[in-house]
Amino acid sequence: MTSPASGRPLRADALRNRAKVLAAAEEVFAVQGTSASTEEVARKAGVGIGTVFRHFPTKESLLEAVLVALLERLAEEAGELRSAGDAGAAFFGFFSRVVSQAAAKQAVTEALAEAGVDARAATGRAGPGLKAALGTLLERAQEAGAVRADVGPSEVMALLTGMSYAAGRAGARDDILKIAFDGLRPRPDEAGAEETSTEETSTE
Template sequence: MSEVTRTDARHNRGQLIAVAREAFAEHGTETSLREVARRAGVGIGTLYRHFPTRQALIEAVLGTGFDQLSEQAIATADAGDPRKALLTWLRDFAESSARYRGLPESVLGALRDEDSALHASCFGVRDAGRALLTAAQEAGTVRADLTIEELLSLAAGVAWAGEQSPDPNRTARLLELVVSGLDPQSGG
């Protein structure tokens, strides 16, 4: 492959990611891939050469954000207040899940599908959240019977419900209600 061809390929990939980010923000993660390719000024074949599946394109758009969520979990784990670290991370997870309509469903689906291009990033986020949850449970500040899968499902559900409301504060309010149910005295 010539240097010009590689440069064009890098440009096309970057353009597809930038356009997909805009299209996902406007129409959600189920936006037409043909429309993404058209807006990027490339053919659908070029899109599929770079991103063989919708999940691969979503991964390219979200991968950095998921990596940041995982890094944040590691950085806050030793902050001294395990509950606060968990809740801060959970709020960020819910807000990032609400960024694009349809994303909560994509994330939960990717966690169940090991063949999904998005699986590894979602798995990394899940493991990072699990470490924070375990620390909060061991400190006795979060109910002991809660699993990370339940917690992520709750956060994704909150993000989905927030998408459905014209109220921009809906996600934060619903998450506040969910968080009150995490207290050890409320169960477990």
């Protein structure tokens, strides 16, 4: 991690202050909305406004950092779930987790768009990691028979994007998630066909 001003590596105390500011910003924006001031973020973090601006020269750069941190945290959570014993529960649980974070992500994305910042470009380094981790969870869930085999990462991402957008507007609803999950699970006839195929193979 380097300083935005000098380009030099940050000292340990500076890294701690940056982390405090970022954590405070996430909390403030989640409670008060993205229109909350950087002064409020500084108060929440227990630092001076100058400290905030040393790490994040503009409010847009702070919002961008909050969005990147959210995506990186989700990717890290997905990575930790790769070794989960129940691959199906890990996949569907993570899907629900992403949707539950949709409102916060959407609010920050829209605030950046209003400021003329392309959120997709701003989070380019975090997005691929999240997509790859989700792809691994999908593959493991399919191997476990928890997700239908004809669904690929692109279909899951499209569904996740749509569900997240809807959740960002109207809130995450368990009944809607259940419908989506029912569509991702293998149909009874598919499960029966797979079992028959396995039995035939074992008797040959």
